[in-house]
Structures are given as C-alpha cells and as structure tokens.
Amino acid sequence: MRKKIVVMNQAEEQQQPKNVKRLNIIFILVFLIFSAMVLRLAHIQIADGQNYVKLASKQNYKETPITAIRGNIYDKNGKMIVNNRASFTAVFHELDDMTGNDYLNLATKLETALAGTTKASLLKNGCWL
Numbered sequence: 001m002r003k004k005i006v007v008m009n010q011a012e013e014q015q016q017p018k019n020v021k022r023l024n025i026i027f028i029l030v031f032l033i034f035s036a037m038v039l040r041l042a043h044i045q046i047a048d049g050q051n052y053v054k055l056a057s058k059q060n061y062k063e064t065p066i067t068a069i070r071g072n073i074y075d076k077n078g079k080m081i082v083n084n085r086a087s088f089t090a091v092f093h094e095l096d097d098m099t100g101n102d103y104l105n106l107a108t109k110l111e112t113a114l115a116g117t118t119k120a121s122l123l124k125n126g127c128w129l
Contacts, residue, residue: 069084
C-alpha cells in the first residue's frame with residue numbers, strides 16, 4: 001500500500017484552523033437566524049392565530065353602495081319613455097365550509113331584509129340544498 005504524504009508549510013497549517021473556525025461561526029449564525037424565523041412563525045401561527053383569523057374574516061365582507069340615478073328618457077314630444085327607479089342587488093359569495101343549515105339561516109335573514117322575497121324562492125333560485 002502506498003501512503004500519500006502531504007507536506008504543508010507552517011502558514012498553511014495555521015490557515016486551516018482559521019477557515020474551520022470561520023465556517024463554524026457562519027453555520028452557527030445561519031442556524032440562529034433560521035431558528036429565530038421558525039420561532040417567529042410558530043408564535044404567529046399558535047399564539048396570534050385567532051387574531052389573524054378574525055382579521056381575515058373582516059376582510060372577507062365588503063359593502064359597495066352604487067347609486068345609478070341616470071334620469072328619465074323622453075321622446076321628441078315630451079312623453080316619458082323610460083323612468084328611473086332605484087333598485088338594489090344582493091350578491092352572495094359561497095364559503096367552502098357552509099352546510100345546508102347555514103343556507104337556511106342565511107335565507108331566513110335575507111327574507112326579512114329583502115322586501116318581496118320569500119325563503120322558498122331564495123333556496124329554489126340559489127340551488128343551495
């Protein structure tokens with residue numbers, strides 16, 4: 001068997017431990033940074049999770065009133081052809097975890113809020129059940 005003999009001068013021998021120390025310091029710093037990031041993420045998920053769920057649910061609903069009064073349309077003789085009447089539309093965005101009971105509760109609330117609408121017609125038109 002042959003043995004390989006490596007001859008290093010004294011400067012190379014001193015340089016090698018410095019490089020190892022530098023690498024160890026870099027590894028420790030990287031480990032500490034990632035540990036801090038993981039701890040912060042855990043704190044956000046576990047400790048503040050409910051707060052962020054509430055914030056997200058508040059941003060889920062948005063009311064946008066749109067007034068579209070355009071005026072009446074008359075023919076050349078001054079006879080009214082089209083008049084203006086304000087009307088409103090309710091838009092519903094379905095959530096993934098809604099059950100049939102949730103739809104019934106929603107239809108009951110909408111029945112009282114929307115004049116001239118019945119719960120049966122809301123459930124029939126929405127095809128929720």
